[in-house]
Amino acid sequence: MAGIAVVFDFDKTIIDLDSDNWVVDELGATDLFNQLLPTMPWNFVMDRMMKELYAQGKTIDDIQEVLRRAPIHPRVVPAIKTAHSLGCDLRIVSDANLFYIETILVHLGIRDCFSEINTNPGYVNEEGRLRIFPFHDFQSSSHGCNLCPPNMCKGMIIERIQASLAKEGKKTMIYLGDGSGDFCPSLKLKDEDYVMPRKNFPVWDLICQNRSLVRAEIHEWNDGEELERVLLKLIETISLQESHSKSTWWLSVDCKMETIPMTAHEALPPALPVNQ
Numbered sequence: 076m077a078g079i080a081v082v083f084d085f086d087k088t089i090i091d092l093d094s095d096n097w098v099v100d101e102l103g104a105t106d107l108f109n110q111l112l113p114t115m116p117w118n119f120v121m122d123r124m125m126k127e128l129y130a131q132g133k134t135i136d137d138i139q140e141v142l143r144r145a146p147i148h149p150r151v152v153p154a155i156k157t158a159h160s161l162g163c164d165l166r167i168v169s170d171a172n173l174f175y176i177e178t179i180l181v182h183l184g185i186r187d188c189f190s191e192i193n194t195n196p197g198y199v200n201e202e203g204r205l206r207i208f209p210f211h212d213f214q215s216s217s218h219g220c221n222l223c224p225p226n227m228c229k230g231m232i233i234e235r236i237q238a239s240l241a242k243e244g245k246k247t248m249i250y251l252g253d254g255s256g257d258f259c260p261s262l263k264l265k266d267e268d269y270v271m272p273r274k275n276f277p278v279w280d281l282i283c284q285n286r287s288l289v290r291a292e293i294h295e296w297n298d299g300e301e302l303e304r305v306l307l308k309l310i311e312t313i314s315l316q317e318s319h320s321k322s323t324w325w326l327s328v329d330c331k332m333e334t335i336p337m338t339a340h341e342a343l344p345p346a347l348p349v350n351q
């Protein structure tokens with residue numbers, strides 16, 4: 076199963092809501108958030124919100140306590156653990172931030188299942204305040220993709236992952252997501268890949284409207300139970316195809332080596348004696 080990479084979006088894919096809104100709402104700062112949003116880019120609003128919460132006396136522990144209560148479907152963690160134990164390379168590509176994602180993954184006991192987390196930087200500074208920055212510094216240059224928000228083009232991240240997987244000999248990618256930011260990476264997937272859009276969420280609508288642009292095989296899911304069922308079934312199917320193509324490869328090597336061809340009766344188990 077070494078040939079499969081599974082790439083997860085985080086908000087509304089692994090957890091069941093948007094982590095930024097969850098923290099802001101649970102800490103009672105929704106009104107200020109809504110006031111600031113029309114005035115500056117999303118990551119700057121979040122960084123400013125962390126400053127305001129710090130000024131109000133909210134600690135890193137308060138933020139982490141809220142994050143540990145983020146709702147998640149009970150089958151998502153088992154699905155991730157199984158995919159990891161089967162040898163898949165699991166990665167995250169998210170427009171949330173590293174501090175929120177790591178806090179939640181550590182709490183769920185699945186941080187070590189992931190080989191890579193691509194997201195907006197987020198860390199606690201020397202004062203004990205959480206700082207949040209854009210993944211892509213759009214003030215110095217644009218990433219140039221008009222499908223994606225200015226701070227992150229998930230499609231570019233997928234292309235980088237594809238290049239690194241090719242070097243490791245990994246052949247198949249499964250991508251799971253829900254949001255409009257997951258459409259661009261879905262378009263980068265190849266014929267042999269799979270995309271799992273969450274049904275009736277923005278990426279699903281975009282894929283349905285632009286089916287001919289998507290080369291990967293499409294498998295929708297509704298909730299964590301379906302996520303688990305569909306994902307594990309795909310992993311099983313891909314693995315069977317992998318082992319089948321390996322065995323046919325060995326057969327063709329045998330033929331090229333001009334070993335004495337096996338006759339049909341030699342290849343089969345001995346026939347049962349008749350009338351004895």
Ligand SMILES: Cc1ncc(C[n+]2csc(CCOP(=O)(O)O)c2C)c(N)n1
Pocket residue numbers: 084085086087093095117118168169170171224225226254256
């Ligand atoms: C113009 C604009 N609007 C909104 C956002 C923020 N944003 C969009 S989806 C999302 C959830 C991210 O998590 P995930 O990718 O894990 O679903 C966030 C935080 C933005 N960056 N730019």
Ligand SMILES: [Mg+2]
Pocket residue numbers: 084085086087088252253254
């Ligand atoms: Mg999402």
